[in-house]
Structures are given as structure tokens and as C-alpha cells.
Amino acid sequence: MACSWPPYCLPLLTLHLLLSTSPVFSDPQDPARLLKFRTSLTNIELLSNWNLDIPPCVGASPNWNGMICNKDGSVFGLQLENMGLSGTIDMDTLAEVTSIRTLSFMNNSFEGSVPNVLKIGSLHGIFLSYNKFSGEVGDDAFKGMDSLRKIELGNNNLTGKIPTSVKELPILVDLQLQNNQFEGEIPDLEQKDLKVNFANNRLDGSIPKGLRNQDPSSFAGNNLCGKPLRSCKKKLSKKMIIIIAVASSLAVLALIMALFVCRNRQKRKMDYKNHQVTKTTNRKNTYKTNNEIQMNTKQVANYKRSDNGGKLHFLRTDRDPFELEDLLRASADVLGSGSFGSSYKAMLAGRAPVVVKRFKEMSNVGKDDFQAHMRFLGSLSHPNLLPLLAFYYKKDEKLLVTDYAENGSLASHLHVKRKPDEPGLDWATRLKIIKGVARGLDYLYQEFPRLSLPHGHLKSSNVLLDDDFNPLLSDYALVPVINKDHAQHLMVAYKSPEFTQHGRTTKKTDVWCLGILILEMLTGKFPANYLEQGKGGKPDLGTWVNSVVREEWTGEVFDKEMKGTKNGEGEMLKLLKIGMCCCEWDIGRRFEIREAVEKIEELKEREDEEEYSSYVSEGDAYSSKAMEDDNFSFSVTN
Incomplete structure (x- = not known):
């Protein structure tokens, strides 16, 4: 089956040419303003068709790359995505194009501070995700922008607190701030139908009441609590803190007095005393060793209490099996957090490294069906499939163990910035x-x-x-x-x-x-x-x-x-x-x-x-x- 040009393309092309002979444009100075804006950008090869010989828009149809047009031929917005652009986003010049309502510069290479969007107060949407913006976003960054519906700043390197001015946006429906370094508490957002994503920042505190209906994944990778995540621990009152402090002091005093009494009652010969000191030293060393073992035991206790009884199901007959304890006690490096959960590189003694992936959202089937599906996946064998080595089942969490690929992912070779040489x-x-x-x-x-x-x-x-x-x-x-x-x-x-x-x-x-x-x-x-x-x-x-x-x-x-x-x-x-x-x-x-x-x-x-x-x-x-x-x-x- 082959793809082919549809027969209606030529009439449409003819109509397009006819329309282009009688352009309509709301402000004759806007093309020059847009060209001036382009001079602030670098790597503009994909904007080469911006020129004064043709208008940016003919009716609702764009002539220039990246234009979103109104029916009257005015520029409704810029959609300059995936173009490798860098330089400066000249908001002063864009503000002179008074018809602009949406700006998207996603997946480019812009650096520095987030542009001052307040200069275009009538914006409906601002999309800046997947760039290299850094620094803090001012608390009043969106103050008074009552028409703003969508803000996307995800996958940058932004720091500081989330600006509280987002609380004052009455019709905000989409707020994407994931994969940055925002810290502090989430503002109390109560807009109707609002969707948010705060995943993988440094936020803490309780989730505001107005956001308790959001997907839990929107808050992953932070130190947050409250619905839809785990409950928050109640803070102790000042009175209770004082009571605990006094009780602790009295307990310490009683312990000191007891030790003093015991010391005065015990009078032993020097050789016996020396012998007893040696035994006491040995007991201290033994206690330290046992305590370390108990710490490691606690680390795997939750897994052992699962429906699986702490069992790691090994699926490959061509590999030497290992136990869950071996896996959890191995030294590990965090590889990252993907769509499903976190991944770790585990280095087991005397073995090739393996990757452990934790899955939280994997309960679509029951235990028996899940195990049957995993065993079938483990039976697959092809040179271009990553083998599934083992799996672990727990009602609210699963672990999948695979080989480790030394050269990483194709995405890292295509999109991660490389060294000059x-x-x-x-x-x-x-x-x-x-x-x-x-x-x-x-x-x-x-x-x-x-x-x-x-x-x-x-x-x-x-x-x-x-x-x-x-x-x-x-x-x-x-x-x-x-x-x-x-x-x-x-x-x-x-x-x-x-x-x-x-x-x-x-x-x-x-x-x-x-x-x-x-x-x-x-x-x-x-x-x-x-x-x-x-x-x-x-x-x-x-x-x-x-x-x-x-x-x-x-x-x-x-x-x-x-x-x-x-x-x-x-x-x-x-x-x-x-x-x-x-x-x-x-x-x-x-x-x-x-x-x-x-x-x-x-x-x-x-x-x-x-x-x-x-x-x-x-x-x-x-x-x-x-x-x-x-x-x-x-x-x-x-």
C-alpha cells in the first residue's frame, strides 16, 4: 500500500494562490515589528520565509512559519517550537503587535530568566517548556493577567518559590511546572477545572484543598503530603512539646542517679574488673554489628511483608539467579524518573549491573494474571529486546529487573547536549x-x-x-x-x-x-x-x-x-x-x-x-x- 497525493490538493493550492493576491492585515506595521523581533533570535534558519514581500497571514492561513492567524489576517500568536532557537525573546517588540494572544517557544535552547510576560497582559497562553531557563520567577510575574488560561514552564532549571500571582488568575486551566527546582509550598489554588503538574521539584508541605482531585503523579518527586498522596503527620502543639521536653529531662536525671547508685554498690577486685571491662567492650562491638544488620533488615522488611512473601521471581535460565535481599543491599545509582516510576542501576558483587524499575501504577490486573504476563515477557527472546530478568509483586508496587545498557538511550544521544569534540x-x-x-x-x-x-x-x-x-x-x-x-x-x-x-x-x-x-x-x-x-x-x-x-x-x-x-x-x-x-x-x-x-x-x-x-x-x-x-x-x- 502506498501513500499518494489526494486529488483535492490542487484545487486547495489554487484557492490559496488566489487568496494570497489580496492580503488582509489588521496593522500594516506588524510585519516590520515581527522582523525586528526576529533579530533578537539566533539559529533562525526555519524563519527564513519571514519577509515583507508576503504578509504573515492571509485570513486565518499563515504565510510565515510559526504564525497563528485570526480570520481578519492579524497575528493571533507565535508557535516557534522545535526550531533550535536561542538568543533573547524581545517582549517589548512583541507587545507592539497588539493582536497577539498566545506565545509558544517550547523545545528550543533559550537561556537566562523567564521573559517578562506582563508586557503582554492580554495573553491567553504562555508555553516555555523544554528550554534552559533558570533563576527565580517573580512573585508578581502573572499579576493582573486575567485572560491567562495556560502556563507551561516545565523541564527548565527554574528555582525559588512558585509565584503566588498564579492564585489570582481567574480562568487558569493548565499549570505545568514539572522537572524544575521550585521549592517551598504550593500556593492555595482553587480555580475550577485546573490541571497541574508539579512533579520532580523540591516542594514540601501539604497539598492545598483545591488540588486534592489531581492525579498523584502530578506531585511525585517532591516532599509533599495530603490527598491524593499519603496523609500528613500532625504537628505537635507547643504545650505537648514542653511536656515532652520536661519528661525527657526527668528521665535523663533519673538515669544519671541510677548509674551513680550502681557504681557505688559495685566494688570488685582489679583483675575481675579488667576482665569485666573486656567483656563489656566485646558486648558493645557485638551490639554495633547486630544494629547494622537490623538496619539492613528494616530496609527490606516492607518487601517481605508483601503478598509475594518477599520473593523475587527470576525468569531467565541463562543467568545466575539472585535474591531480593541481594538486590536491595547492592550499591545503586539513580538513573532517573520516567513515565512509570524511578529507575536504579544496581551493582551486585561479581555480576554485571542490572536496572531495577519501580512501578506504582501497575494494578490493572490481579496477582495471578500479572505473574502470568510477566512470565510470558520473560520467555521472549530477540536480539533487539531488552530481556526481563526478574519481577517482584506487591499490591501497590512492582519491581521489574532488566539488563543494563552501557550506551544509554537513543534519546540521550539525540537530545542531550554533547561536548564540543x-x-x-x-x-x-x-x-x-x-x-x-x-x-x-x-x-x-x-x-x-x-x-x-x-x-x-x-x-x-x-x-x-x-x-x-x-x-x-x-x-x-x-x-x-x-x-x-x-x-x-x-x-x-x-x-x-x-x-x-x-x-x-x-x-x-x-x-x-x-x-x-x-x-x-x-x-x-x-x-x-x-x-x-x-x-x-x-x-x-x-x-x-x-x-x-x-x-x-x-x-x-x-x-x-x-x-x-x-x-x-x-x-x-x-x-x-x-x-x-x-x-x-x-x-x-x-x-x-x-x-x-x-x-x-x-x-x-x-x-x-x-x-x-x-x-x-x-x-x-x-x-x-x-x-x-x-x-x-x-x-x-x-
Whole structure:
């Protein structure tokens, strides 16, 4: 099945050209103001079509990249996401464009303080997540912004207290502050229908009454208490503290007096006394040793009291088994906190390190069904699957133990800032990785023929790399055991068009995830739609790629850090096309898993010299010819 241009595209294009001949724009000075704003930015290659020859908007249709337009041709907002932008956000100049109501600079490289959004007091939404903003946000940062509905500042390096001015925003419905370093207490927020995310900060105290209906995951990684988390311990009154202090003093005094009486009564010979001192010293040493053992015992006591009786179920016959106590007493490093819970690297004596993942939201099935599913996962064997070594069952907590991948995740190689002399992944390595990912996913489809989501959470952070950069899929086939609400809130499959628009998944949903992963790996851009919760999220990466290549195929879409591409451009374009056909919005036109795997397997690291030379000789036709090979074509159907 091949994707193709829909027949209605040409009439739409003609209509677009006709409209562009009679532009409507509310303020003739706004284009110049926007160009002035652009001068404050760096890395503006994706804003190259901003020029005075064409208006930013024609009616509700944008001409300039990143514009959101009103029907009257005025600029409603800027959506400058995933563009690698840095520099300064010139709020003074933007404030002169009086029609602006929303600003999004998500997933760029802006640094320094959060821009002063008060200069545009009529904003409806401000989206600054996934940048490098730091420092404190002023307490009055949002004072008087009565039209503000959404604030997203997650995944930066912000410090200090959460500004109390957010309490005064009457129609605020979304507040995203996760993965920063905010501290102190959460302001008493009582806005109706408000959704928040304060996960992974340094907050403490009790959760305000108005937020007790939020998902517990919104408060994870802090020192908070109260509903929906554990109850807060009651603080002692001043009177009770005084009583305890007096009682403690009296007890100490009584102990001193008792010791004095005992000492006067005990008169022994010197040799016996020396002998007794030796025994006392030995007893002290013994007590210290036993106390250390008891501390370690307490560390595992909660696990031993579980429904599992403290048993770690080992699943692999090709590895030497170990016990739960061995695992919990091993030295460990915290790897991070993902969608499901925390991960630790445990170093057991005389063994290769393993990874332990703690899952809180994994009670969708009962104990027997859970154990049966884990045993089946443990029986899977494929070169591109991360083996499940063992599991531990507790009603409110599960542990899954896997191998440790030395080269980390694909996401870390694509998106974590590297040292100046550290190379990025070259084309040959990326092709090797995506072939392994496709093979592993195909194997899951074969092993789980009745599951609509054989993987369910395929993304770059769940593609791990071994010593030779062979990919290993992780967190696969967990949809049956993950709590439904948690799965739909966080798992990648539920970001697909069919679920966000129609509330359903299909056997082709994991193929959509594969397509987005291919585009992410080729472009080096993070899929911003993964960050959106629920319906009406940001356009997916496939939509962005379509918008870039709709007019002409160029190498600008590819990650600039992808080296070693000589004679490989045609194959890269073929893989890009495969990715686009995998994430087609129209499910009927989307590739089946077998079709996607077969197309990927046909790719080579580079073309033959003769084929490459013929492409080059055709000049601008090179890209088009590469895309037409094997009758490939694509559509823009979203």
C-alpha cells in the first residue's frame, strides 16, 4: 500500500494562490515589528520565509512559519517550537503587535530568566517548556493577567518559590511546572477545572484543598503530603512539646542517679574488673554489628511483608539467579524518573549491573494474571529486546529487573547536549538502530497477535543501546498491566491521531509510533506532541516534516549533526518517506508493520557510485528521484 497525493490538493493550492493576491492585515506595521523581533533570535534558519514581500497571514492561513492567524489576517500568536532557537525573546517588540494572544517557544535552547510576560497582559497562553531557563520567577510575574488560561514552564532549571500571582488568575486551566527546582509550598489554588503538574521539584508541605482531585503523579518527586498522596503527620502543639521536653529531662536525671547508685554498690577486685571491662567492650562491638544488620533488615522488611512473601521471581535460565535481599543491599545509582516510576542501576558483587524499575501504577490486573504476563515477557527472546530478568509483586508496587545498557538511550544521544569534540550519531549508526527497532517491533507483533498495542510506549527514551549501538526495546507490552488512566495520560501510543481525535487505538498505532521515531532520529527534533496530555495537543512531528517538505525536498530537514552521509542522501530520503507513510493520519493509508519492516530492510548505507552520480547530474531533481524510487509517494491528510 502506498501513500499518494489526494486529488483535492490542487484545487486547495489554487484557492490559496488566489487568496494570497489580496492580503488582509489588521496593522500594516506588524510585519516590520515581527522582523525586528526576529533579530533578537539566533539559529533562525526555519524563519527564513519571514519577509515583507508576503504578509504573515492571509485570513486565518499563515504565510510565515510559526504564525497563528485570526480570520481578519492579524497575528493571533507565535508557535516557534522545535526550531533550535536561542538568543533573547524581545517582549517589548512583541507587545507592539497588539493582536497577539498566545506565545509558544517550547523545545528550543533559550537561556537566562523567564521573559517578562506582563508586557503582554492580554495573553491567553504562555508555553516555555523544554528550554534552559533558570533563576527565580517573580512573585508578581502573572499579576493582573486575567485572560491567562495556560502556563507551561516545565523541564527548565527554574528555582525559588512558585509565584503566588498564579492564585489570582481567574480562568487558569493548565499549570505545568514539572522537572524544575521550585521549592517551598504550593500556593492555595482553587480555580475550577485546573490541571497541574508539579512533579520532580523540591516542594514540601501539604497539598492545598483545591488540588486534592489531581492525579498523584502530578506531585511525585517532591516532599509533599495530603490527598491524593499519603496523609500528613500532625504537628505537635507547643504545650505537648514542653511536656515532652520536661519528661525527657526527668528521665535523663533519673538515669544519671541510677548509674551513680550502681557504681557505688559495685566494688570488685582489679583483675575481675579488667576482665569485666573486656567483656563489656566485646558486648558493645557485638551490639554495633547486630544494629547494622537490623538496619539492613528494616530496609527490606516492607518487601517481605508483601503478598509475594518477599520473593523475587527470576525468569531467565541463562543467568545466575539472585535474591531480593541481594538486590536491595547492592550499591545503586539513580538513573532517573520516567513515565512509570524511578529507575536504579544496581551493582551486585561479581555480576554485571542490572536496572531495577519501580512501578506504582501497575494494578490493572490481579496477582495471578500479572505473574502470568510477566512470565510470558520473560520467555521472549530477540536480539533487539531488552530481556526481563526478574519481577517482584506487591499490591501497590512492582519491581521489574532488566539488563543494563552501557550506551544509554537513543534519546540521550539525540537530545542531550554533547561536548564540543563529541560526535553525534552518524547515518550508518542511525540506519543500524532503526533496522533493529523495526525487527524488534515486528517480533512483538508476532508474539502478541491479539494485542492492539504490542509495544504501546515506543519512543527514543525506550530504545536503549548496547556496547555496539545495537538497539534494545524496553518497556514493551505493558499496556495490559498498566492502570488505564495512567496509560492514556502518559504512554506514547495514546498520543496518536486515532486516539487524540477518536479515542481508540488500532493494530497500526504502534506503526505510527515507529514513524514518529524515524522522523525524530532523522531530524534530531523532539516530538513536542508527546508533551501534550489529552486531546487538542500540538501538531505531531510528522505534520511538521510535511510542512517543511511540502514545497521542495531539501537536506534542511535532516539533523545537522548526522555525519557520514556521503552517497547516502537518497537512502536517507527513502527512510524519511517510510517514516511519513508510517505516521499517516489516515489509518487506511498507513503502512502495515510488515510493509514498514520490508521497506526499511531494503535500505542501504549508501547508493552505488553509478546511481549516486546519476542523481547528482540531475541537480535539483535528485531529491525527487530518490523519493519516487519504489513508487513511494505521500499525502498530507491531517
